[in-house]
Amino acid sequence: VREPEFQGQTKDKLATPEAAKIVETTLRDHFEHYLTSAPADADKLLGWVIDRAEERVKRRQEKEVSRKSAVRKLRLPGKLADCSQNSSEGAELFIVEGDSAGGSAKQGRNRKNQAILPLRGKILNVANATQAKMQQSQQIADLVLALGCGMGASYDEARLRYEKIIIMTDADVDGAHIAALLVTFFHEQMPELIRQGHLYIAVPPLYRLAQGAKTFYARDDEHREELLKTEFRANAKVDISRFKGLGEMLPAQLKETTMLPGKRTLLQVHIPDEESKATEKAVKDLMGNKPELRFKFIQENAAFAGEDLLDI
Structure with missing residues (x-):
């Protein structure tokens, strides 16, 4: 065969159209003669072909059912990263x-x-x-x-x-x-x-306090001051960083402080x-x-700054 064509990267199958015609012409007559002279073998071969065809139809139907089920599942919001468990208990x-x-x-x-x-x-x-x-x-x-x-x-x-x-x-x-x-x-x-x-x-942390290998997270200003007094040496510098938002936290930090049961703080x-x-x-x-009701609430409950805190 001149200029043969092969299928795929592995080149394990001849794909030249002319070669297919030559093989078909050479084998067809001999194969038909064999089937005619050996009806028992022909019946076995036919049964095998029918079984394989039924398997293909079955797999195709299963794929279609699976696809439809997937479409139904995809009715969930696109941005939702769902959990893998099926039951609601503990989810x-x-x-x-x-x-x-x-x-x-x-x-x-x-x-x-x-x-x-x-x-x-x-x-x-x-x-x-x-x-x-x-x-x-x-x-x-x-x-x-x-x-x-x-x-x-x-x-x-x-x-x-x-x-x-x-x-x-x-x-x-x-x-x-x-x-x-x-x-x-x-x-x-x-x-x-x-x-x-x-x-x-x-309740995510607002501050991260670090001194050497020691790290603590503070919920607010009051908690920060409490940690500075109780958890760190007074004569050593404490690095204090304030989180601007959850997106600024590393995934490991967010997990440890806000998502991990046993370490996180949740308000029911x-x-x-x-x-x-x-x-x-x-x-x-x-x-x-x-809005007048909100204004009334602010007037009655706001903590106003005194003159000593104002730069006048």
Whole structure:
């Protein structure tokens, strides 16, 4: 065969069209004669061919079923990094702000039982939003889809996909606002989720304190000062760094301080029955559409700076 063509990198199969024609012409007549003269062998060969064909059809059908199942699974939000376990018992969903923090959380999580859902920006304030606005919110749609339990009158506790829902935001004013908006959403649209004890708020560290091989993390200024007095030598320098956000933390740091059971600090959102009415009023006043009520709350509860702290 002149200028032969071979198939693939291993060159283990001749792919020249002319060669195929030569082989077919040479073998076809002899093979047909053999099958005619040996009907028993022909029946065995035919049975083998039919079995292989049925296997191919079966595999194709199984692939199609598998693909359809995968499509159904992909109805979960695209940004959700789900956990591998199938049961909700012990499963945790971390709701984080932004893709940066989401990336660190995804690397630091326990893939078996910890899922990560990054949210871009601030979620809709449902306390003063119409039903139409809520239906148009992609963030709310993603969150409800990830939880799997529906919301409002359609809420079904049995369909909740996680045992713990953990709000994990930056330790700053914006992070606190995002956490407040999320708690408001759950309070207004999934109150039973709170009553059953599923909602938590993670407490990430604000400071990292290091002295030689010794490292501690502080939740706030008061905790930082306490650690400086109790855990470090007074005559040696302590390196103090302040985290600007969760996205600035290394995955290992985020895991150790905020995600690892036994080392992390979680605040469970719990509303006693006797405080339910007062809580409803507080949510309405602070998150509702009447700014004068928020202004009144600030006037009554703000800690104003004295003249000695002002540079006048």
